[in-house]
Amino acid sequence: MVQTLVVKIGTSSLTRPPAGGLALSTIASLVETLSHLRHQGYRVVLVSSGAVGVGCARLGLSDRPRTIALKQAVAAVGQGRLIRVYDDLFTALQQPIAQVLLTRGDLVQRTSYLNVERTFQELLNLGVIPIVNENDTVAVDELRFGDNDTLSALVASLVGADWLFLLTDVDRLYSADPRLDPNAQPISVVNHVDELKSLQVQVGDRGSNWGTGGMQTKVSAAQIATGAGVRTVITEGRTPQNIVKILAGASIGTHFEPQPRPASARKRWIAHGLVPTGKLYLDEGAVNAICSGGKSLLAAGIIAVEGNFxxxxxxxxxxRNGQEIARGLVNYSSFELEKVKGCQSEAIEPLLGYSCPETVVHRDNLTLTGL
Incomplete structure (x- = not known):
């Protein structure tokens, strides 16, 4: 069975401090590794950071841009240079590539989500390696992925990947930042992200000078990806050859075990493609019915409504404690739910004055996340 790999490499691995110029030896090694995997029969997607860092280097900027407009301009400069380097190196190995620039808005609407999914599948069927980045030049705050770790996890879910590799500047996840704490302990396997709380793992949110992510974003990405059934590995970006060794069974990096994959692409879209606009807090009976019984959500089980949707x-x-259990498409507005929360189904029409669906979130439009 053909396996699909999504590989994300961060700015800290792609660039050389302090100026932010490209680390060409690392990029060449990455290109050689991914081309080798493609020729071995794997379907490969590369999610690459670095556009802003490369743009800064080309423009002689010493600090990462702080304003959105300047960042978008610098990203436009850097993206062209970055894809040119990739194209030259992959072409030398006779491996075709494609540039795919995404915003969160491309995954929010169902039709555009399906269009993106079909494009990826056609590229992979053609033997192409798509090189993905956030479209920094046009993305607006409310429709940004925020970091390429999140983007890579959503792409892995979108294409139904088997593996997500997060290449970073440390060799694996530690109980604390090993650069600051000499007593930090390495973590080889995480069966569920919730384990990290019991292990008292200190996950920092500080990225490199040129990057936007830290270990927190990688753990969050692992949570998204494993929830979509994708095995996720955090490993050292300066040694891309480790990907081949890991696929062969080597115990390198930190492995996050996949959870049961959602039954359909639609469920994956609901779980990870959409941007939620509100929250519903449920009583114990409703939580049990949804989690254990696979039931729809009724108004009677809702104890509080948050947001404007x-x-x-x-x-x-x-x-009731705010722990996320699921996501779904709601059949009522927040205004209506404020009126009918906690009510039995037969009481809804008299309260609202018009007929409404029996279910607030139908089970076909609901997927468990347990984040």
Missing amino acids: DHQDAVVLCD
């Missing part, structure tokens, strides 16, 4: 918007379903 309309019919068919995405919402997060939480227990």
Whole structure:
């Protein structure tokens, strides 16, 4: 069976401090590794950071841009240079590539999500390696992925990947930052992200001077990807050959075990493609019915409503303590739910004065996340 790999490499691995110029030896090694894997029969997607860092180097800027407009301009300069380097190196190995620039908005609407999915599948069927980055030049704040770790996890979910490799500037996840704490302990396997809390792992959110991510974003990405059934590995970016060794069974990096994969692409879209606009807090009976019984959500199980949303918007379903259990498309507006929360189904029409669906979130439009 052909396996699909998504490989994300961060700015800290692609560039050389302090100026932010390209680390060509690392990029060449990455290109050689991915080309080798492609020729071995794997389907490969590369999610590459670095556009802003490369743009800064070309423009002689010593610090990362702080304003959105300047960052977008610098990204436009850097993206062209970055893809040119990739194209030259991959072409030398006779490996075709494609540039795919995405914003979160491309994954929010169902039709555009399906279009993106079909494009990826056609590229992979053609033997092409798509090189993906956030479209920094046009993305607006409310429709940004925020970091390429999140983008890579969403792409892995979108294409139904088997593996997600997060290449970074440390060799694996540690109990604390090994650059600051000599007593930091390495972590080889994480069966579920919730384990990190019991292990008292200190996950920092500080990235490199040129990057936007830290270990926190990688753990969050692992949570998204494993929730979509994708095995995720955090490993050292300066040695891309480790990917081949890991696929052969070597115990390198930190492995996050995949959870049961959502049954359909639609469920994956609901879980990870949409941007929730509100939250519904549920009582214990509703939580049990959804998690254990596979039931739809009824108004009677809702104890609180948060946010301002309309019919068919995405919402997060939480227990009464705020722990996320699921996501879904809602059949009521927040205004309507404020009136009918906690009510039995037969009482809804008299309260609202018009007929409404029996379910607040139908089970076909609901997927468990347990984040």
